[in-house]
Amino acid sequence: MNQNEILRAKNPLVHCITNYVTVNDVANSILAVGGSPIMADDESEVAEISSIANSLVINIGTLNSRTIKSMEIAGRIANSRNIPVILDPVGAGVSKLRNQTVENLLRNIKFAAIRGNLSEIGFCAGKNSSARGVDTNEEKNLESMEVASIVAKKFNCIAIITGAEDVVTDGKNFAFIQNGVSEMRKITGTGCMLSGILGAYIGASENHFDSSVSAVASMGIAGEISAENCRGTGSLHIGIIDALSQINDDTISKRGKIRYEKN
Amino acid sequence: MNQNEILRAKNPLVHCITNYVTVNDVANSILAVGGSPIMADDESEVAEISSIANSLVINIGTLNSRTIKSMEIAGRIANSRNIPVILDPVGAGVSKLRNQTVENLLRNIKFAAIRGNLSEIGFCAGKNSSARGVDTNEEKNLESMEVASIVAKKFNCIAIITGAEDVVTDGKNFAFIQNGVSEMRKITGTGCMLSGILGAYIGASENHFDSSVSAVASMGIAGEISAENCRGTGSLHIGIIDALSQINDDTISKRGKIRYEKN
Amino acid sequence: MNQNEILRAKNPLVHCITNYVTVNDVANSILAVGGSPIMADDESEVAEISSIANSLVINIGTLNSRTIKSMEIAGRIANSRNIPVILDPVGAGVSKLRNQTVENLLRNIKFAAIRGNLSEIGFCAGKNSSARGVDTNEEKNLESMEVASIVAKKFNCIAIITGAEDVVTDGKNFAFIQNGVSEMRKITGTGCMLSGILGAYIGASENHFDSSVSAVASMGIAGEISAENCRGTGSLHIGIIDALSQINDDTISKRGKIRYEKN
Numbered sequence: 098m099n100q101n102e103i104l105r106a107k108n109p110l111v112h113c114i115t116n117y118v119t120v121n122d123v124a125n126s127i128l129a130v131g132g133s134p135i136m137a138d139d140e141s142e143v144a145e146i147s148s149i150a151n152s153l154v155i156n157i158g159t160l161n162s163r164t165i166k167s168m169e170i171a172g173r174i175a176n177s178r179n180i181p182v183i184l185d186p187v188g189a190g191v192s193k194l195r196n197q198t199v200e201n202l203l204r205n206i207k208f209a210a211i212r213g214n215l216s217e218i219g220f221c222a223g224k225n226s227s228a229r230g231v232d233t234n235e236e237k238n239l240e241s242m243e244v245a246s247i248v249a250k251k252f253n254c255i256a257i258i259t260g261a262e263d264v265v266t267d268g269k270n271f272a273f274i275q276n277g278v279s280e281m282r283k284i285t286g287t288g289c290m291l292s293g294i295l296g297a298y299i300g301a302s303e304n305h306f307d308s309s310v311s312a313v314a315s316m317g318i319a320g321e322i323s324a325e326n327c328r329g330t331g332s333l334h335i336g337i338i339d340a341l342s343q344i345n346d347d348t349i350s351k352r353g354k355i356r357y358e359k360n
Numbered sequence: 361m362n363q364n365e366i367l368r369a370k371n372p373l374v375h376c377i378t379n380y381v382t383v384n385d386v387a388n389s390i391l392a393v394g395g396s397p398i399m400a401d402d403e404s405e406v407a408e409i410s411s412i413a414n415s416l417v418i419n420i421g422t423l424n425s426r427t428i429k430s431m432e433i434a435g436r437i438a439n440s441r442n443i444p445v446i447l448d449p450v451g452a453g454v455s456k457l458r459n460q461t462v463e464n465l466l467r468n469i470k471f472a473a474i475r476g477n478l479s480e481i482g483f484c485a486g487k488n489s490s491a492r493g494v495d496t497n498e499e500k501n502l503e504s505m506e507v508a509s510i511v512a513k514k515f516n517c518i519a520i521i522t523g524a525e526d527v528v529t530d531g532k533n534f535a536f537i538q539n540g541v542s543e544m545r546k547i548t549g550t551g552c553m554l555s556g557i558l559g560a561y562i563g564a565s566e567n568h569f570d571s572s573v574s575a576v577a578s579m580g581i582a583g584e585i586s587a588e589n590c591r592g593t594g595s596l597h598i599g600i601i602d603a604l605s606q607i608n609d610d611t612i613s614k615r616g617k618i619r620y621e622k623n
Numbered sequence: 624m625n626q627n628e629i630l631r632a633k634n635p636l637v638h639c640i641t642n643y644v645t646v647n648d649v650a651n652s653i654l655a656v657g658g659s660p661i662m663a664d665d666e667s668e669v670a671e672i673s674s675i676a677n678s679l680v681i682n683i684g685t686l687n688s689r690t691i692k693s694m695e696i697a698g699r700i701a702n703s704r705n706i707p708v709i710l711d712p713v714g715a716g717v718s719k720l721r722n723q724t725v726e727n728l729l730r731n732i733k734f735a736a737i738r739g740n741l742s743e744i745g746f747c748a749g750k751n752s753s754a755r756g757v758d759t760n761e762e763k764n765l766e767s768m769e770v771a772s773i774v775a776k777k778f779n780c781i782a783i784i785t786g787a788e789d790v791v792t793d794g795k796n797f798a799f800i801q802n803g804v805s806e807m808r809k810i811t812g813t814g815c816m817l818s819g820i821l822g823a824y825i826g827a828s829e830n831h832f833d834s835s836v837s838a839v840a841s842m843g844i845a846g847e848i849s850a851e852n853c854r855g856t857g858s859l860h861i862g863i864i865d866a867l868s869q870i871n872d873d874t875i876s877k878r879g880k881i882r883y884e885k886n
Contacts, residue, residue, distance in 0.1 A: 098562055104471055116399070117380045117643045118381060118383060118384055118798040119387075119400050119646055120586075120643060120644050121384065121645060121647060121648070121811065121812070122384070124644055124645075124811035124812075125810060125811055125856065125857070125860065128809045128810065128811060128856065129855070129856050129857075131807065134691070134811065135717075136642070136644050136684070136685055137685065137714075137718070138685065138687070139685075139686060139720060140689065141688070141719075141720045142718035142719070142720040142721065145717070145718040145719065145720075146717070147720060149717070158399070159399055159400065159401065159402075159430065160402060161401070161402040161426070162402065162404070163687065187398075188398070191398075191408070191412070192400070192405035192409060193404075193405070193407035194402060194404045194408075195405065209857065214481070220374075236610075253730075257615040259489065264470050283389065283391045283392065284388060285384065285387035285391060286384070301752075316375070320854030322563060326854075327601075327602075328602045328606075329392070329596075329601065329602025329603060329605040329606050330388065330392050330601055330602065330604075330605040331388070331392075331598040331599060331600065331601030331604075331605070332390065332598055332602050333600075333601040334388065334598075334601070335598055335857040335858055335861055336854075336855075336857060336858075337857065338855065338856055338860070339853070339854045339857040340855060340856025341855070341856075341857075341859050342809060342855040342856040342857070343854075343855050380643045380646060381646050381647055381650055382650075384647065384648060387649070421662070422662055422663065422664065422665075423664065423665060424664070424665040425667070451663075454661075454671070454672070454675070455663070455668035455671040455672060456667075456668070456671065457665060457667045457668040457671075484764065521772070540673040546654045546655065546868060547651060547654065547839070548647065548650035548651055548654060548660065549647070549650075590865070591862075591865045591869075592655070592854075592862075592863055592864065592865025592866060592867070592868040592869050593651065593654065593732050593865065593867075593868040594651070594655075594656050594860075594862060594863065594864030594865040594867075594868070595861055595865050597651065597861075597864070598861055606751070620792075
């Protein structure tokens with residue numbers, strides 16, 4: 098696995114339609130790992146932007162009627178060009194608008210990867226969720242494995258559930274990643290940042306499973322490295338970007354706590 | 361006063377309709393003090409979001425026709441559910457759009473707390489202001505006390521004016537807080553962050569006066585702690601979030617420069 | 624040249640209609656160098672905001688139909704009041720929406736300064752560009768000089784092209800600035816931040832050429848100072864704001880690598 102080397106060599110252009118809460122962190126994370134972000138969400142230009150991009154990231158964090166339309170347009174173009182599309186269904190299960198948007202996107206767009214916490218991916222799997230806001234759910238790892246598997250098979254994609262232990266699966270192969278520190282939940286946007294760098298990793302590599310595992314491990318390891326030096330959640334946040342900008346495959350293979358399973 | 365302990369124990373969900381300039385800092389501040397932020401501003405979902413929240417923060421910093429409607433919808437739901445609503449009338453007095461929006465919100469929504477600088481709260485009090493932009497006004501503390509008192513009585517709420525000395529009042533009880541450093545005015549968003557953590561403190565406690573005092577002192581103390589170690593306004597900014605994430609009632613009672621008065 | 628002293632003394636109010644990716648950094652940069660930012664983009668208030676400002680910065684980074692209208696309204700008011708308007712044509716050349724917006728703005732608004740990378744300013748000059756996203760172009764300095772000269776003469780403004788070597792020109796006088804470090808390209812928003820502080824420098828001084836040179840040098844020097852202490856791109860980013868908040872004319876004259884030429 099030299100997914101980070103591939104990424105830094107290819108410098109993929111990642112088109113992001115994302116929320117305004119964490120957009121700066123998403124852009125800086127993509128730059129840090131070796132990609133080039135381009136944020137554009139007006140319906141009259143998203144087709145052109147997706148037409149020059151290497152991947153598309155759709156994050157519904159602060160969706161609105163204007164941007165929902167743009168997500169669909171960009172997604173169709175990306176599909177027609179066969180570039181990977183990543184979905185971050187932030188808050189799926191929390192409002193009808195989010196639920197309908199996610200259902201429509203899943204119906205009309207082919208996703209290469211879908212990433213969220215257990216309740217969000219549970220929604221995509223068609224499971225009832227007891228989601229409260231957009232916090233990371235801490236239900237059991239077994240449930241994550243099952244839910245991720247359903248989503249991966251149903252949508253023929255990489256499904257990624259982040260939590261105390263992260264799960265990455267294509268429906269057959271599973272990777273369980275135990276990097277990261279619990280303090281990361283006290284920062285907004287670590288999930289969005291991960292979805293952004295998934296766009297960079299997957300946009301640079303044919304091997305979507307391996308590149309997803311590298312992206313997830315990168316984020317967790319960056320959190321650990323930052324936590325060693327931080328003085329609170331402000332510097333933890335900035336230190337994650339620092340660490341992402343220094344990460345390479347060597348660090349990932351040395352520090353990665355990754356366990357593989359086959360189904 | 362153990363308001364921070366109450367807050368960290370209750371972990372209130374704070375629905376924010378806020379500006380895109382400082383939204384990331386607002387979310388991270390709320391997380392730092394022990395709340396859970398949820399940012400959502402589309403009119404078709406704000407009612408549902410406010411329906412699961414413990415408080416609502418309305419900040420008009422970058423208001424537009426779309427979000428103004430959402431503020432009203434969310435405010436009514438919050439009122440019907442009896443959860444506290446906090447208003448940050450950013451730039452009130454500066455444009456007709458802001459003035460009309462604030463007037464409409466004050467007419468239609470019951471606020472638990474209103475926070476701003478002297479000219480913004482002066483506008484809410486019906487006073488002519490000579491506001492120039494959204495900078496902190498440095499008029500006299502006496503005027504702040506008078507203006508805050510008018511607003512607290514008129515709207516039956518906690519009125520908070522931040523400045524060189526901060527004033528918190530319910531119309532009868534006054535707290536004057538002298539924490540903070542002047543360099544904080546060189547960072548955008550310290551006011552917005554305070555309004556965000558007010559949403560967390562007030563959302564967690566029945567005692568809105570005490571929780572407001574704790575929120576205001578938290579912000580000032582965080583600024584002082586950060587200023588001891590910073591190398592400019594960038595690290596001052598990050599250090600404030602660091603300090604907020606470490607703050608507890610002990611720090612507040614040790615470092616708080618709070619003077620109480622009764623009317 | 625004591626442009627920073629003038630700026631800190633005058634504390635100009637800078638109205639920004641800018642993108643939501645880097646808006647926080649733009650506001651904090653303007654504050655750091657001595658200005659007061661005010662972000663407002665609703666069409667029903669931008670005229671009033673520009674009416675009290677000392678300069679207007681228009682950045683099309685995340686333009687949409689709503690904000691494009693606001694840019695034109697604000698620009699006309701600023702022109703009628705004779706306050707300087709700065710254009711940052713982010714991504715010009717990349718989509719029809721951006722191209723048409725830039726063409727309309729250049730037709731209808733008189734700009735005091737236009738800043739971008741070589742491909743963006745090349746678009747303003749009427750040159751075909753092979754732009755790929757919004758990354759800094761690294762074509763030759765000679766081409767930058769030629770393109771900047773065309774734009775400065777065509778629009779009777781200061782043209783600024785940032786790259787490995789930055790060019791500032793009024794069409795006759797040229798300044799070439801070699802401050803900055805290449806790692807700055809791994810942070811989103813250094814260009815936007817520079818356009819923001821250009822609004823502050825130019826809004827405070829009659830001498831638009833000298834104030835532009837000081838702004839460009841400030842940004843590059845801040846990058847160098849920050850790079851001496853950073854641990855990656857996260858702390859590089861924050862350190863730039865730190866350094867901007869400490870910068871003065873003495874630092875600029877000691878560390879500035881500025882070469883002048885006349886045409």
